[in-house]
Amino acid sequence: MFVCEMITTRALVERNPRTLRMVRFAGSESPRSIQLYGVDPDTVGRAVKMIVEEDLADHIDLNFGCPVPKVTKRGGGSALPYKRNLLRRILRAAVANAGPLPVTMKMRKGIDEDHLTYLDAGRIAVEEGVAAIALHARTARQHYGGVADWDAIARLKEAVPEVPVLGNGDIWSADDALRMVAATGCDGVVVGRGCLGRPWLFKDLANAFDGSPERARPTxxxxxxxxxxxxxxxxxxxxxxxxxxxxxxxxxxxxxxxxxxxxxxxxxxxxxxxxxxxxxxxxRLEHDQPWPPNTDTPRGKSGERSKVYLPDGWLDDQWDCDVSQDAESDISGG
CATH class of the missing domain: 1.10.1200 (Non-ribosomal Peptide Synthetase Peptidyl Carrier Protein; Chain A)
Known part of the structure; x- marks a missing residue:
């Protein structure tokens, strides 16, 4: 699957030139997946309809996992599932306009340990016709710090047996992926930071799930x-x-x-x-230097946040559906 970086739905429907370049795929890249970020159900629906009508992708993934302040302070990303009815409206608009394309979603456990949303969000997703769910087993406040809570992946799998559940968090090697599947019962894995500087990790994953012990160890x-x-x-x-x-x-x-x-x-x-x-x-590098040992360790961002930046009053009512006019940025990427 070939996935573009996160695309803002408003930027897509307004045909932002940079965004249109970002959703461009090469002819050899198939299946094509577009990852959308949006907070307004109408705009999300229009973006999905555009993707279908203009044959921009074969799969649509909705991002409710992004923890960065520029997203959460607008009520998007990992902040959004707290608003249960708003989440439902967005998912309903996406699925209704997707036609034959599968719609999936990625999320986190919740905003923090006091505001966990993943089980409610999972049931809502199933009820609205989402084809699969990926869970990054951290809260937004954890950001990329601490240890991923693989038990949460197992609980989600038990709560939504109707659809595949993909686990995400702390997969630094193909063997980590095998251990996650064995420990949680999840149907597959999503890799984020683990592939940074190691694009061959995906071949390792394919080998691992095929039962092969072969792993890439490039010089x-x-x-x-x-x-x-x-x-x-x-x-x-x-x-x-x-x-x-x-x-x-x-x-x-x-x-x-x-x-x-x-x-x-x-x-x-x-x-x-x-x-x-x-x-x-x-x-000028020493080309015959062998692959170093003990490199299947964390890489990329790390550390927790002291707080999650949210819109004023965001936590007052989990059922509220109001969306501020400036909630949707017209700039893609995330």
Whole structure:
């Protein structure tokens, strides 16, 4: 499945040029999945209808899991399932306009431990015709800190036996995925931070679920080749080499995690401005250096938040359906 980054429904229906570029898929990419963020049922419905009528994707995923302040302070992402009736209206609008396309949703356990919503949200999703549910087993307040509560995935699976439940959280290796499925009974897994700098993790997952013990253990030279391919792919995506290479810089540390690389060379890779410059630095790596041990560990964002930013009075009434006029941003990405 090929998934674009999170798309704001308002930006899509208003045909924001940047958003339209973000939902563009290559001819070889199939099935295509668009991940939508929205807080207004009417706008979500219009966005889904547009996707169907213009054949923009084969699958629609609704994001109720994003914990970042710019999303939650508008009542979106992981804040939204607290408003049960609003969640129901959004899901109903999406499913009603999706035609033959499956609609799925991703969510978190809730806003915090005092405001857990995932079991209610799961039942609402089933009642409104959602095809599958993914649960990141953390609250919004936890952000990406602490340990994912895999027991919550098991409880959700028991609560919604009618649809597949996908588990998310703390899958750093294919063997972690096998342990999650065994521990929770979930039907599959969703990988987030675990694949940063390790796109071959998905091949490991396929092997693991097929019963094969084979796991990718690339040398530093093989990793360097993937890094170059990644940066080149970004150039094709962004149509501007310098922007693509700059965007790639944040991936350098993830790709090189555990390998022995000097600070000067790391700095050169992390400040490259052109593909040629990046390739020259990659060529200086010790290509026969083997895959380092003990690298199946957390990567990417971490740490809890002291609070979740919410609209004023958001927690006063869990059944309220009011949506403020500025709730939907017209800027995609998240």
């Amino acid at each position: 530093l030279g093989e990793v360097a080749a993937v890094m170059a391919r990644h940066a080149e792919g970004l150039t094709d995506c962004f149509d501007l080499e310098r922007y693509a290479v700059t965007d790639f810089r944040k991936h350098v540390g993830w790709y090189l995690k555990g390998f022995t690389v000097g600070s000067e060379l790391r700095r050169a890779l992390g400040t490259a401005e052109t593909l040629d410059g990046l390739r020259e630095s990659l060529a």
